[in-house]
Amino acid sequence: MASLKESMRKNIAKFEQVIQYDFKDKELLQIALTHSSFANEHKCFKYNERLEFLGDSVLGLVVSDYIFNIKKNLPEGKLTIIRASVVCEESLCKIAKRIDIGKYLFLGKGEKISGGRTRTSILADATEALIAAIYLDGGYEKAKEFILFYLKDIINTYLDGDVFRDYKTILQEVVQSQNSNLSYKLVGEDGPDHNKVFKMQVKVGNEVLGIGQGKNKKEAEKEAAKDALKVMGEIK
Known part of the structure; x- marks a missing residue:
């Protein structure tokens, strides 16, 4: 029976073929594919959270x-919105599914049983870690080549004026660029408990810029953020 490390090497080699990138430092890819649940079960392995930070x-x-x-004539505010629309969990998951990264992740037993290979947050985090691993192994140009290969169409869709979806993230980016503070407050509840x-x-x-309603607080916050962006003239 193959040892754990031998199985991991085979898994890594298969994944390199999928992404068409041959790592000089195989350990970087191993770490990028290793979830904390696996590292906790096998104490001698590093996991991918530090790489996620860099990959972002x-x-x-x-x-x-x-x-x-x-887009040389696009103002800062619009550039900020487009970046926020692209650099998000949804885009990372699109890359993750195209390269089937979930299949190659090293997960703990409990995480595997509970569906970790298809969990959105795990896929997005692992994709960020992979980007960092490519950057550390091959430099900025290799990382750029990888990212644009999978995201250029998505970026161009947003540049062509498609709807921006993650309104809370976009508003946060816009507000940060203006050095302002952002806060949400529940101001009403209507209807029966169900x-x-x-x-x-x-x-x-200190200025109320948006009001939103929804079936839960999170949905209402998104609608409030969308309303604020309209008031600020960032979206139509």
């Missing part, structure tokens, strides 16, 4: 660089 920054830089150069409608307001600084 590399992804943001590549997308910023691309849209900055392709069919409540929640009403949230969002304030930028």
Whole structure:
């Protein structure tokens, strides 16, 4: 029977063929594919959370660089919105599914049983870690090549004016670029317990800029953020 490390080497080699990138440092890819649940079961293995941190920054830089150069007359606010729309969990999961990264992850037994190979957060985090691993192994240009191969069509869709979906993230990015504070507050609840409608307001600084309603607080916050972006003239 093959040892654990031998099985991991075979798994890594198969995944390299999928992504068409041959790592000089195989350990980087091993770490990128290792979830904390696996590392906790096998104490001698590192896991991918530190790489996720770096991958998020590399992804943001590549997308910023691309849209900055392709849309030379677009103002800062619009660039910020497009970047926020692209650099998100949804986009990362699209990459993850195209390369079937869930199949190659090293997960703990409990995580595997509970569906970890298809869990959105795990797939997105592992994809960020993979981006960081490619960056550390091959440099910025290799990471850029990988990211744009999978995301260029998505970026161009947003550049062509498609609807921005993650309104809370977009509003956060816009507010941060203006050095302002952002806060949400529940201002109303209507209806019976089984069919409540929640009403949230969002304030930028001390000014209420958006009101939203939804079947839960999270949905109401998104609608409030969308309303605020319209008031600020960031979306139509």
